[in-house]
Amino acid sequence: MPQFYDDDDMDTDLQDGVPEFRDEADFDDYLNDEEYQLMSEMFPRAKKELADYVGWDNLSVKVSIFDHEFNFDEAMIELKRSLKKKKTEEAEPKMSALERLARRRALGGKKTTETVSGKDAEERSKTSLLSALQKKPHGSEQPKSTLATRLAALQKKSTTSLKNTRDEGDGVSKKAITSSGSLRDYIPASIPGENGNSKGSRISLSSRLSALQKAKISVPSKATSEASEFQAQPENVRKAAEEPPKPKNTSFETLISKFSLGSRHDSPNRPNLNVGITKVVLSEEQSHKSCLSRLKRKQEEVFTVFYPDTNNQSAKKQAISNFQKKSPDDVVLEAQKKAFEDIAKTTKGVEEIKISDSKAENEGELEFEDEDDKPIISEPAIRTHKKALVPTKPKKPIDLEGYLQQKKPHLNFVVLGHVDAGKSTLMGRLLYDVGAVDNKLIRKLKKESEMIGKSSFHLAWVMDQTSEERSRGVTVDICTSDFRTSGATFTIVDAPGHRDFVPNAIAGVSQADVAVLSIDCSTDAFESGFNLDGQTKEHALLARSLGVRHLIVAMNKMDSVDWYEGRFEDIKYELRNFFEDIGIKDDQLSWVPCSGLTGEGVYKKEYPLGQTWYKGPSLVGRLEEVSRELQKYSFEDISNTPFIFSILEVTPGSKANEAIVSGRVESGHIQGGETITIYPSEQSVLVDQVLTGNNQTPSPVAIKGDFVSLKLRNAFCDDIQGGDLAAVVGYDILGAQEFSAQILTFNLDRPLLPGTSFMLFRGSCEQPARVKKLVSVVDKSDATKILKKKVRHLGSKQAAIVEIELVEKKRRVPMLTFEENKHLGRIVLRKEGKTIAAGVVKTLEF
Numbered sequence: 001m002p003q004f005y006d007d008d009d010m011d012t013d014l015q016d017g018v019p020e021f022r023d024e025a026d027f028d029d030y031l032n033d034e035e036y037q038l039m040s041e042m043f044p045r046a047k048k049e050l051a052d053y054v055g056w057d058n059l060s061v062k063v064s065i066f067d068h069e070f071n072f073d074e075a076m077i078e079l080k081r082s083l084k085k086k087k088t089e090e091a092e093p094k095m096s097a098l099e100r101l102a103r104r105r106a107l108g109g110k111k112t113t114e115t116v117s118g119k120d121a122e123e124r125s126k127t128s129l130l131s132a133l134q135k136k137p138h139g140s141e142q143p144k145s146t147l148a149t150r151l152a153a154l155q156k157k158s159t160t161s162l163k164n165t166r167d168e169g170d171g172v173s174k175k176a177i178t179s180s181g182s183l184r185d186y187i188p189a190s191i192p193g194e195n196g197n198s199k200g201s202r203i204s205l206s207s208r209l210s211a212l213q214k215a216k217i218s219v220p221s222k223a224t225s226e227a228s229e230f231q232a233q234p235e236n237v238r239k240a241a242e243e244p245p246k247p248k249n250t251s252f253e254t255l256i257s258k259f260s261l262g263s264r265h266d267s268p269n270r271p272n273l274n275v276g277i278t279k280v281v282l283s284e285e286q287s288h289k290s291c292l293s294r295l296k297r298k299q300e301e302v303f304t305v306f307y308p309d310t311n312n313q314s315a316k317k318q319a320i321s322n323f324q325k326k327s328p329d330d331v332v333l334e335a336q337k338k339a340f341e342d343i344a345k346t347t348k349g350v351e352e353i354k355i356s357d358s359k360a361e362n363e364g365e366l367e368f369e370d371e372d373d374k375p376i377i378s379e380p381a382i383r384t385h386k387k388a389l390v391p392t393k394p395k396k397p398i399d400l401e402g403y404l405q406q407k408k409p410h411l412n413f414v415v416l417g418h419v420d421a422g423k424s425t426l427m428g429r430l431l432y433d434v435g436a437v438d439n440k441l442i443r444k445l446k447k448e449s450e451m452i453g454k455s456s457f458h459l460a461w462v463m464d465q466t467s468e469e470r471s472r473g474v475t476v477d478i479c480t481s482d483f484r485t486s487g488a489t490f491t492i493v494d495a496p497g498h499r500d501f502v503p504n505a506i507a508g509v510s511q512a513d514v515a516v517l518s519i520d521c522s523t524d525a526f527e528s529g530f531n532l533d534g535q536t537k538e539h540a541l542l543a544r545s546l547g548v549r550h551l552i553v554a555m556n557k558m559d560s561v562d563w564y565e566g567r568f569e570d571i572k573y574e575l576r577n578f579f580e581d582i583g584i585k586d587d588q589l590s591w592v593p594c595s596g597l598t599g600e601g602v603y604k605k606e607y608p609l610g611q612t613w614y615k616g617p618s619l620v621g622r623l624e625e626v627s628r629e630l631q632k633y634s635f636e637d638i639s640n641t642p643f644i645f646s647i648l649e650v651t652p653g654s655k656a657n658e659a660i661v662s663g664r665v666e667s668g669h670i671q672g673g674e675t676i677t678i679y680p681s682e683q684s685v686l687v688d689q690v691l692t693g694n695n696q697t698p699s700p701v702a703i704k705g706d707f708v709s710l711k712l713r714n715a716f717c718d719d720i721q722g723g724d725l726a727a728v729v730g731y732d733i734l735g736a737q738e739f740s741a742q743i744l745t746f747n748l749d750r751p752l753l754p755g756t757s758f759m760l761f762r763g764s765c766e767q768p769a770r771v772k773k774l775v776s777v778v779d780k781s782d783a784t785k786i787l788k789k790k791v792r793h794l795g796s797k798q799a800a801i802v803e804i805e806l807v808e809k810k811r812r813v814p815m816l817t818f819e820e821n822k823h824l825g826r827i828v829l830r831k832e833g834k835t836i837a838a839g840v841v842k843t844l845e846f
């Protein structure tokens with residue numbers, strides 16, 4: 001585990017040696033709160049600035065910002081100089097000769113005058129930025145003609161007098177600071193005694209302090225404190241600092257007193273920055289090995305779920321074109337806007353009516369960090385309902401044991417994957433081949449799709465039923481469909497692949513036991529879905545976080561690569577590493593090559609002659625096997641557990657006070673005639689009928705794992721919504737406003753602090769919430785091991801116990817702990833369109 005940095009540990013920083021940074025999280029953890037906050041502000045900006053460059057990674061960018069003591073502009077100049085610009089037709093010619101030269105040098109190439117060959121350029125783009133930065137010549141070997149050298153020389157000249165005065169106070173050799181050349185020429189040789197343990201990117205305590213001072217634009221009066229800080233350093237460090245520079249570049253140390261940066265910054269409005277640079281220890285060779293060797297590909301990939309990490313040009317092009325279309329979200333927003341405009345016309349004057357809500361006033365204004373996180377809907381009040389205390393008996397009690405013996409296993413599976421991975425087409429094909437959809441409908445869809453020039457989508461339209469989905473060719477909402485085979489019954493939950501609809505995908509995953517992850521195996525498509533902000537990783541991670549028990553990887557569109565085994569194996573290799581890293585075991589995985597469009601590998605259609613290498617079951621065959629393995633419930637499992645139902649959708653019935661709720665039976669069983677209570681509204685309703693399948697056929701009972709609709713009587717439809725839970729009378733579900741959870745953070749742009757707001761997902765329930773308290777940081781593999789108790793912020797990839805509170809005070813979220821229910825006790829945290837953490841509910845009252 002990474003070492004945890006605490007303000008209290010500062011004095012041990014120099015004595016014990018500084019931490020090595022295994023990865024970005026390790027580095028984040030090293031920063032103290034203020035540094036972390038600064039980094040969080042600068043890092044997203046840096047990523048934007050470096051969007052046109054290749055060969056960097058998060059850690060190297062952060063280390064560079066830190067090395068430049070949070071001087072953003074300086075860090076950017078140096079980074080850009082060391083990086084290779086993405087090849088675009090316009091970018092190359094615009095570069096000056098000087099820039100081109102500087103860049104080649106920074107890349108460490110020997111061929112300073114000749115053009116770098118394509119292969120070389122590619123090789124170099126793969127080299128981490130750290131190595132590029134560290135290979136850069138220092139001291140006497142610094143090329144005199146670089147822009148940086150000239151800038152530094154200029155800046156030094158303009159500040160010499162100030163330095164001379166202050167340097168005496170600091171006890172720094174005048175020789176060292178008055179020699180001509182760049183700032184780096186002041187750097188003395190390696191420090192005795194430091195070499196032995198200087199592996200990795202290392203940053204001294206004093207450098208951290210000065211970084212903070214600099215970032216805060218410290219005033220000159222602080223100079224004395226820094227001088228005394230220097231005096232307080234160990235003898236060997238001070239001695240080394242006083243020595244004149246040696247022409248050696250294996251390691252370096254800077255020790256310079258404050259100087260003004262004012263002349264560097266042309267803006268007249270900009271204050272002079274009095275910068276305190278005390279000491280930077282960086283062993284060049286060792287640092288070169290440092291992050292590079294530690295940033296193993298595997299590790300990097302797990303936690304770069306939401307960030308691109310390849311530079312495959314064609315994959316990029318494809319990803320860009322995928323997202324160039326007008327976002328479906330925009331379509332929805334436009335429609336909403338229009339609807340609100342219409343409402344505004346008809347409700348003119350209504351806005352003048354003032355409604356006061358004394359409770360809200362008492363509670364004061366709720367503050368949100370981001371506009372995005374404000375709840376869109378005003379807080380709904382909950383009507384009081386009568387809660388039944390005595391259960392009612394089934395109308396026609398059945399022999400449950402006998403029923404279970406003859407019942408085929410039922411499996412709910414969700415179809416996930418990057419946008420356009422062929423999910424809907426695959427499911428349309430599957431439904432057609434198993435006979436759940438007739439020829440007539442397929443012919444009709446084919447005709448309709450041809451009319452709008454989208455004939456290849458006709459199978460997808462079996463699942464994508466709204467006109468918006470059809471015209472855009474994108475799934476927006478989750479859609480369920482049932483089918484049966486000789487061995488099992490199934491409910492498909494087709495989830496949208498587009499990143500704008502991840503909340504819908506979460507709702508879909510929460511209803512499933514198994515996920516089918518559709519992978520587009522056509523050339524470059526897998527890469528764009530996997531690496532470039534694609535949803536493949538995010539969906540797999542969500543499936544893992546929300547408790548999906550098995551993942552079938554449908555290696556789809558294999559027809560487009562002529563069923564080439566090499567392509568199948570390459571993709572499998574990449575994915576398998578990723579799955580292993582996020583904790584999906586090999587025996588929870590299946591791999592099926594298939595084509596939704598042509599049908600091979602889906603149900604019974606034979607593979608073409610060229611495909612001789614895969615001998616396993618088809619997709620449906622594998623689903624049947626998995627349903628037999630997973631959905632074996634004993635009589636005791638079903639009869640001894642309370643009925644709990646998670647509601648996905650609610651529709652009003654045909655009669656007054658009638659409602660139809662569809663969703664998944666989470667535990668126990670239910671029959672018509674029984675009374676259940678719906679939470680959080682606590683209304684007790686009578687189950688009139690249990691309906692199953694696409695045709696809503698009445699069934700005598702629904703058991704754990706079934707996806708059914710319940711026709712309810714005595715129901716107040718308005719007070720029921722997707723995400724609510726229902727349970728048999730006598731089993732109370734708490735409506736929580738605060739709870740504690742064990743979470744694992746993903747890649748964070750900004751730290752998670754007490755008060756950070758986010759959207760909380762529990763199943764299909766979605767609520768604005770915020771962090772109330774960070775209780776402790778725990779070991780990722782053993783949450784009982786507390787690593788840190790005083791927690792001020794959480795960085796990326798940390799496991800922690802946190803307290804969460806809901807923002808909407810009037811509507812509680814029905815919650816169960818992970819101990820009570822392994823499926824419903826899971827949560828996902830999202831902020832600004834990104835999944836920031838996932839976890840399990842520990843306690844509901846504390």
Ligand SMILES: Nc1nc2c(ncn2[C@@H]2O[C@H](COP(=O)(O)OP(=O)(O)OP(=O)(O)O)[C@@H](O)[C@H]2O)c(=O)[nH]1
Pocket residue numbers: 417418419420421422423424425426456457460473474475495496497498556557558559560594595596597598
């Ligand atoms: N060659 C080939 N093309 C396919 C296959 N499956 C789907 N496609 C094409 O891929 C495109 C996208 O298919 P969809 O089924 O809409 O993809 P999707 O994953 O459901 O898309 P979203 O739900 O919007 O994320 C369509 O043009 C399909 O015709 C396949 O097996 N082979």
